[in-house]
Amino acid sequence: MSVISITDVLAGKYPVSEAVTVHGWIRTRRDSKAGISFLAVHDGSCFDAIQAIAPSDLDNYQSEILKLTTGASVKVTGILVESPGQGQSFEIQATKVEILGLVDDPDTYPMAAKRHSIEFLREQAHLRARTNMGGAVARVRNTLAQAVHRFLHSKGYFWISTPLITGSDCEGAGEMFRVSTLDMENLPRTDKGNVDYAKDFFGKETFLTVSGQLNVETYACALSKVYTFGPTFRAENSNTTRHLAEFWMIEPEIAFADLSDAADLAEEMLKYVFQAVLDERSDDMNFFQQRIDKTVIDRMNSVINNDFVRLDYTDAITILENCDKKFENKVAWGVDLNSEHERYLAEEHFNGPVVLQNYPKDIKSFYMRLNDDGKTVAAMDILAPGIGEIIGGSQREERLDVLDARLAEMNLNQDDYSWYRDLRRYGTVPHSGFGLGFERLVAYATGMQNVRDVIPFPRTPNNAAF
Amino acid sequence: MSVISITDVLAGKYPVSEAVTVHGWIRTRRDSKAGISFLAVHDGSCFDAIQAIAPSDLDNYQSEILKLTTGASVKVTGILVESPGQGQSFEIQATKVEILGLVDDPDTYPMAAKRHSIEFLREQAHLRARTNMGGAVARVRNTLAQAVHRFLHSKGYFWISTPLITGSDCEGAGEMFRVSTLDMENLPRTDKGNVDYAKDFFGKETFLTVSGQLNVETYACALSKVYTFGPTFRAENSNTTRHLAEFWMIEPEIAFADLSDAADLAEEMLKYVFQAVLDERSDDMNFFQQRIDKTVIDRMNSVINNDFVRLDYTDAITILENCDKKFENKVAWGVDLNSEHERYLAEEHFNGPVVLQNYPKDIKSFYMRLNDDGKTVAAMDILAPGIGEIIGGSQREERLDVLDARLAEMNLNQDDYSWYRDLRRYGTVPHSGFGLGFERLVAYATGMQNVRDVIPFPRTPNNAAF
Numbered sequence: 001m002s003v004i005s006i007t008d009v010l011a012g013k014y015p016v017s018e019a020v021t022v023h024g025w026i027r028t029r030r031d032s033k034a035g036i037s038f039l040a041v042h043d044g045s046c047f048d049a050i051q052a053i054a055p056s057d058l059d060n061y062q063s064e065i066l067k068l069t070t071g072a073s074v075k076v077t078g079i080l081v082e083s084p085g086q087g088q089s090f091e092i093q094a095t096k097v098e099i100l101g102l103v104d105d106p107d108t109y110p111m112a113a114k115r116h117s118i119e120f121l122r123e124q125a126h127l128r129a130r131t132n133m134g135g136a137v138a139r140v141r142n143t144l145a146q147a148v149h150r151f152l153h154s155k156g157y158f159w160i161s162t163p164l165i166t167g168s169d170c171e172g173a174g175e176m177f178r179v180s181t182l183d184m185e186n187l188p189r190t191d192k193g194n195v196d197y198a199k200d201f202f203g204k205e206t207f208l209t210v211s212g213q214l215n216v217e218t219y220a221c222a223l224s225k226v227y228t229f230g231p232t233f234r235a236e237n238s239n240t241t242r243h244l245a246e247f248w249m250i251e252p253e254i255a256f257a258d259l260s261d262a263a264d265l266a267e268e269m270l271k272y273v274f275q276a277v278l279d280e281r282s283d284d285m286n287f288f289q290q291r292i293d294k295t296v297i298d299r300m301n302s303v304i305n306n307d308f309v310r311l312d313y314t315d316a317i318t319i320l321e322n323c324d325k326k327f328e329n330k331v332a333w334g335v336d337l338n339s340e341h342e343r344y345l346a347e348e349h350f351n352g353p354v355v356l357q358n359y360p361k362d363i364k365s366f367y368m369r370l371n372d373d374g375k376t377v378a379a380m381d382i383l384a385p386g387i388g389e390i391i392g393g394s395q396r397e398e399r400l401d402v403l404d405a406r407l408a409e410m411n412l413n414q415d416d417y418s419w420y421r422d423l424r425r426y427g428t429v430p431h432s433g434f435g436l437g438f439e440r441l442v443a444y445a446t447g448m449q450n451v452r453d454v455i456p457f458p459r460t461p462n463n464a465a466f
Numbered sequence: 467m468s469v470i471s472i473t474d475v476l477a478g479k480y481p482v483s484e485a486v487t488v489h490g491w492i493r494t495r496r497d498s499k500a501g502i503s504f505l506a507v508h509d510g511s512c513f514d515a516i517q518a519i520a521p522s523d524l525d526n527y528q529s530e531i532l533k534l535t536t537g538a539s540v541k542v543t544g545i546l547v548e549s550p551g552q553g554q555s556f557e558i559q560a561t562k563v564e565i566l567g568l569v570d571d572p573d574t575y576p577m578a579a580k581r582h583s584i585e586f587l588r589e590q591a592h593l594r595a596r597t598n599m600g601g602a603v604a605r606v607r608n609t610l611a612q613a614v615h616r617f618l619h620s621k622g623y624f625w626i627s628t629p630l631i632t633g634s635d636c637e638g639a640g641e642m643f644r645v646s647t648l649d650m651e652n653l654p655r656t657d658k659g660n661v662d663y664a665k666d667f668f669g670k671e672t673f674l675t676v677s678g679q680l681n682v683e684t685y686a687c688a689l690s691k692v693y694t695f696g697p698t699f700r701a702e703n704s705n706t707t708r709h710l711a712e713f714w715m716i717e718p719e720i721a722f723a724d725l726s727d728a729a730d731l732a733e734e735m736l737k738y739v740f741q742a743v744l745d746e747r748s749d750d751m752n753f754f755q756q757r758i759d760k761t762v763i764d765r766m767n768s769v770i771n772n773d774f775v776r777l778d779y780t781d782a783i784t785i786l787e788n789c790d791k792k793f794e795n796k797v798a799w800g801v802d803l804n805s806e807h808e809r810y811l812a813e814e815h816f817n818g819p820v821v822l823q824n825y826p827k828d829i830k831s832f833y834m835r836l837n838d839d840g841k842t843v844a845a846m847d848i849l850a851p852g853i854g855e856i857i858g859g860s861q862r863e864e865r866l867d868v869l870d871a872r873l874a875e876m877n878l879n880q881d882d883y884s885w886y887r888d889l890r891r892y893g894t895v896p897h898s899g900f901g902l903g904f905e906r907l908v909a910y911a912t913g914m915q916n917v918r919d920v921i922p923f924p925r926t927p928n929n930a931a932f
Contacts, residue, residue, distance in 0.1 A: 003722045005622050005690070023690075023722040025893050043721070044689030045622055073893035075722075101864070101894035109892060126885040127892070129688035138689060142624040149615050156471050156511055158608040163923040164630070164697050165643075165712050167930040177631075177667070178650070179643045179674065181701045184661045187650065195650045201643070201701055201711070202930035208645065215923060215932060222595035223510030223604060224471070224490070231630050231697065235647045235667055245667065246631050255509070256469045256489040256541075398567070419592040419932055426575055426593070427491050427539035428567035457629040457681060464633040464668035466681060466885055 007046035010089055014080055020092060021077040022050060023100070025130065028113050029068050037065055039097070041076055044135050047283035051083065051091040052076045064099050070113040071130065073100035118453055125457050125466055133291070136284035137454050140277055141442045147276035148229060148250055148438075151269055157225040157252060162212030164231060167204055168416065176207035177235045177245075208233035212251050213433065214367070214420055217396060220253035220431050221423045227252040229438075237461050241450040244439060246459040253433035259369075259378040259395040260310075262432035263355045266382055266391050267308045269436075270353075274300040277445050284446075293447025299386050300445060308353040311345070313376065316356055319349060336363045339388050346383040354383045366406045367420075368394040369430075380434070387444045393434025400424035473512035476555055480546055486558060487543040488516060489566070491596065494579050495534050503531055505563070507542055510601050513749035517549065517557040518542045530565050536579040537596065539566035584919055591923050591932055599757070602750035603920050606743055607908045613742035614695060614716055614904075617735055623691045623718060628678030630697060633670055634882065642673035643701045643711075674699035678717050679899065680833070680886055683862060686719035686897050687889045693718040695904075703927050707916040710905060712925040719899035725835075725844040725861040726776075728898035729821045732848055732857050733774045735902075736819075740766040743911050750912075759913025765852050766911060774819040777811070779842065782822055785815060802829045805854050812849040820849045832872045833886075834860040835896075846900070853910045859900025866890035 003023050004014070014020050024043035031037045035056035040049035054065050068074065078094035085091070103109045110116075110124045111131060121128040128134035149159065165179050181201040182188065188196040197205045209215075212228040219226045228251040235245060252269075254261060278285060278300060288296050320331040320341055325348070329338045337356075346354050357380040358371060368377035378395035397403045403424055407414055414421065442454040452458040457466045469489050470480070480486050490509035497503045501522035506515035520531050534540065544560035551557070569575045576582075576590045577597060587594040594600035615625065631645050647667040648654065654662040663671045675681075678694040685692045694717040701711065718735075720727060744751060744766060754762050786797045786807055791814070795804045803822075812820050823846040824837060834843035844861035863869045869890055873880055880887065908920040918924040923932045 002727075003690070003720075007622070023895070025688075044624075045691070071893045073895045100896070101890075101892075103893055104891035111892070126684040126888060127688070129685050135689060138624060138626065138685065142619075142626075145625050146615060146619045149612060153608075153612045156473070158510075158604060159611050160604065160608075160922055161697070161714055163712060163925060163930070163932070165699075165925050165930055166932075168932070177645045177647055179645060180650075181643060182650075184644070184646075184648075184653065187653075201703075201927060202925070203928040204930065206930045218592040218932075219595050219604065219922065222491075222593070223601060224469070225511070231627075233631075237667075246629060248627055254469075261468075422592060424567075425570035426567075426577070427537045427569055429489070429539045430566070456626055456685065459629060459631050459668070461667060462669040464629070464631055464670065464672045466629070466632075466634070466684075 005045035006041070006043045006048075006050050009050055009080065010046065010048055012089060016080055016082060016090070018080060019077060019095075020080045021075060022052075022092065023075050024049075024073070026068050026070055026072045026074060028070060031066070037061070037068075039065075039068065039074070039076070039094075041074060044129070047132065047136055047139075047287055048088065051085070051088060052078060052094045052097070053091060054094045054097050058094065058097060060097065060099075065097055067102065068099070069103050069106040069109070071103045071106075071109050071111055074098060075100060118450070122452055122458070123465075129456070132287060136287050137442070137446055137448065138456070140281050140284050140288075140446050141454060143277050143280050144273050144442055144445060145229070145438070147273040148269070151272045152227050152252065155225070157227050158219070158223050160216050160219045160226045160228055161230060162209070162215035162228050164209055164233075165202070165206050166209045167202065167206050168214070175235050176210060177233055179206045179208060210234060211249065211435065213253070213435065216251060216253045217420070217423060217431065217433075220255045220433070221427075221429060224255040225252075239461060241452075242440065244451055244455065244458055244460060247451070247455065248438035250436045250438055251433060253431060255429050255431045257432045258430060259357060259380055259393075259432055262393050262395070262434050263308070263310065263357070263380055263382070266393065266434050266436070267353075267355070270390075271304045273441070274304050274445060278304075288447045295386070296445070296447035303353055303384065306352045308355050308382070309350050310355045310357065313356055313359045316341075316345060320344065323349065334360050334362065342381070342383045342388045343385075346388070347385045351385065353385070356381050356383060364394070366410050366412055367396050367403070369397045370402050370406070378432075382434075384444060387440060390440055390444060391434050391436050393432065395430065395432040398424060398428045398430050400428065471511035472507070472509045472514075472516045475516055475546065476512065476514055478555065482546055482548060482556070484546060485543060485561075486546045487541065488518075488558065489541050490515075490539070492534050492536055492538045492540060494536060497532070503527070503534075505531075505534065505540070505542070505560075507540060510595070513598065513602055513605075513753055514554065517551070517554060518544060518560045518563070519557060520560045520563050524560065524563060526563065526565075531563050533568065534565070535569050535572040535575070537569045537572075537575055537577055540564060541566060584916070588918055588924070589931075595922070598753060602753050603908070603912055603914065604922070606747050606750050606754075606912050607920060609743050609746050610739050610908055610911060611695070611904070613739040614735070617738045618693050618718065621691070623693050624685070624689050626682050626685045626692045626694055627696060628675070628681035628694050630675055631668070631672050632675045633668065633672050634680070641701050642676060643699055645672045645674060676700060677715065677901065679719070679901065682717055682719045682899075683886070683889060683897065686721045686899070687893075687895060690721040691718075705927060707918075708906065710917055710921065710924055710926060713917070713921065714904035716902045716904060717899060719897060721895050721897045723898045724896060725823060725846055725859070725898055728859050728861070728900050729774070729776065729823070729846055729848070732859065732900050732902070733819075733821070736856075737770045739907070740770050740911060744770075754913045761852070762911070762913035769819055769850065772818045774821050774848070775816045776821045776823065779822055779825045782807075782811060785811065789815065800826050800828065808847070808849045808854045809851075812854070813851045817851065819851070822847050822849060830860070832876050832878060833862050833869070835863045836868050836872070844898075848900075850910060853906060856906050856910060857900050857902050859898065861896065861898040864890060864894045864896050866894065
């Protein structure tokens with residue numbers, strides 16, 4: 001077989017007035033009184049279906065074509081012609097319509113041609129990519145992923161695959177999934193009666209990683225410009241529109257770079273990947289604009305066309321304390337900001353993306369670089385209108401003595417970080433990086449409200465279906 | 467900071483006779499009797515270091531520069547000049563050498579400038595990217611990954627992220643890692659006294675996936691051309707040079723495609739990605755050729771320049787039965803081939819890549835399409851000289867009645883595959899795909915003998931360090 005894509009046919013890559021064969025699924029069938037059927041055939045290569053016009057003199061018109069329903073699969077051969085209809089460039093005057101697969105009981109077919117609730121589609125995750133929305137999300141997600149790789153590769157960053165299974169527990173075991181091959185009905189025990197993880201697959205307790213950052217720092221301190229793009233995990237019992245137990249993260253890490261360099265890279269990257277979506281997926285973006293979120297294209301353009309504001313946490317507190325807005329959560333220097341504060345800053349006060357930086361050290365992680373004031377660390381969150389925090393990053397503490405003091409301050413054990421400390425013992429360098437949750441990025445670019453709808457098979461509390 | 471990469475300096479992207487600043491780590495320091503130090507500075511952006519010439523009249527020559535040892539980090543400013551020496555294009559006449567970080571106790575620095583055993587480097591996985599070998603592997607690995615994405619994207623394939631945590635157990639639980647948040651010291655029990663997985667995070671037993679194939683088929687049956695590129699897991703107690711507990715897989719899946727189409731795509735992809743490595747990483751490939759495997763570039767060129775032989779399993783058995791070679795494992799129609807047989811075919815009989823296809827159904831998975839002979843399935847393995855099997859694939863069984871018969875034959879429960887069966891109930895289409903183990907690909911391209919040395923932090927039985 002040699003299959004051509006409907007997107008290429010619609011783009012005019014095949015000659016008019018010649019024969020063409022497409023494969024796909026029926027989106028709709030409409031029959032005219034004159035004895036002609038109009039078949040909308042899509043193959044997922046683009047948003048639009050191509051129209052195939054099947055005349056009643058085809059051999060199988062009565063026996064098969066009139067039985068075609070939404071979701072049936074077909075192979076259509078015919079003459080490619082320019083379409084007289086609005087909104088489509090080309091159509092096919094069918095000379096042959098072969099049925100590949102019908103739909104078992106069309107009345108109960110879950111993806112019948114009508115609007116479905118987003119919740120219903122989520123339960124049919126194995127079929128939802130066949131819908132307009134599911135297909136559009138999948139294509140935009142792909143475009144974003146390709147653009148991330150392309151952008152970072154073009155700037156000399158190396159993609160590094162950090163481990164998923166980890167023996168380190170650097171951010172608190174309460175949020176992590178255990179990975180084990182022990183027989184749960186018959187756990188091995190130590191002399192003291194505890195579970196004997198020495199008998200587990202890796203000879204010790206292991207978990208699924210919550211971040212590749214500490215690992216990828218080792219590669220930044222060797223190859224200078226690196227990034228991860230892989231799955232990460234949180235065992236948090238969060239049933240929100242912004243949390244998944246399994247999600248994908250992009251984590252660039254840059255040697256010889258300070259916080260400002262990391263913010264520059266983040267800003268440039270966001271602009272690049274949003275421009276790629278607008279350039280490459282205008283079909284899908286028109287759909288999102290019309291059906292999901294009227295502001296989605298404007299929001300992306302506003303990110304692309306505006307310089308990101310750089311604002312110190314301390315100054316943000318001043319703005320929030322002095323504004324007229326009533327917040328549910330009080331602000332004062334030293335508290336972590338809530339979503340309402342972040343959205344006020346990005347959506348109302350600045351009406352554009354904000355890089356909020358230099359947070360109080362007590363609300364941030366041990367590895368963030370202590371500023372000269374001794375009170376704040378070189379951390380940043382990037383806030384975007386319409387979604388809030390989309391990126392978190394920092395300059396990393398490269399001074400061994402300061403790092404050790406922070407570990408002690410936070411009651412963390414030096415021995416657990418011996419290899420991380422080695423990076424500071426052997427030719428330490430200033431370095432910075434950030435993390436971008438990929439599903440939040442896709443949600444932002446599509447206007448979808450729930451990250452469960454922008455990943456093929458979401459994993460959340462009590463749900464690991466498919 | 468605005469950091470430039472040494473690869474760009476060596477490539478002549480900066481003007482000669484002007485000032486330039488590079489950042490990096492000392493590979494070696496050599497002092498001349500004339501009171502000049504030659505510093506080889508590398509930043510991982512390419513294989514080569516740049517030479518910086520530090521004259522003794524620099525302020526910190528005695529106090530600092532003479533203390534520089536392998537691994538120390540520096541910022542070097544100076545005039546870029548063409549190099550009179552062999553093997554390097556440009557060098558820097560240093561006017562300033564700033565020390566960023568020294569090496570704590572150079573005598574015990576694990577990455578001192580000498581040859582290390584591969585096994586020793588594996589134990590120092592957080593530092594091994596600083597070595598010639600570790601850096602070269604990481605850069606080639608990146609080039610292969612970028613080339614895979616670029617190739618498939620250019621052909622209209624969409625990258626799909628299939629789930630890592632799965633409730634399905636489609637290939638046998640014995641090989642899978644359990645994922646759980648249950649308190650191991652205090653497991654909840656059902657009335658019958660068994661572990662109560664209803665109380666686990668996902669409300670049921672969950673595992674780490676062994677393949678994204680079944681999941682990604684759902685997207686092929688909607689978007690036509692898709693692929694996965696992500697981590698997969700095997701809890702096999704295999705201590706070999708070819709197995710990892712955590713590894714990365716690439717799994718393209720093509721709708722409206724038969725086995726031959728999948729083999730065509732695999733052949734074209736392998737040729738493309740190997741050509742990319744030869745084009746983009748000649749520096750690293752020269753190193754692998756000289757130090758690791760004298761045949762590595764020839765082997766890649768042989769894949770690039772030769773058509774892959776297509777051979778039926780049945781014919782392969784005839785060849786093996788009639789050849790002069792003595793095998794440890796006997797061959798006869800119906801047995802699975804061993805590595806010795808595969809290597810004989812690829813290395814001795816054909817001396818090139820072989821697509822071995824149409825295997826006996828009894829040694830293959832339930833989802834592979836039954837051929838008309840009723841005895842074989844449309845499965846393939848691609849064998850490459852020097853490594854053996856590198857790709858496995860098949861046409862998938864798209865006929866519901868045949869699939870159900872195969873499930874029954876193999877004592878598999880239809881209910882466990884209800885969503886997979888739906889793909890055959892609703893507009894089923896012929897489709898095919900394959901899986902490529904990414905670490906085996908990197909090993910093949912670098913000549914490295916052990917997959918543990920081509921992934922940053924390998925996970926194997928009793929090892930989840932870092």
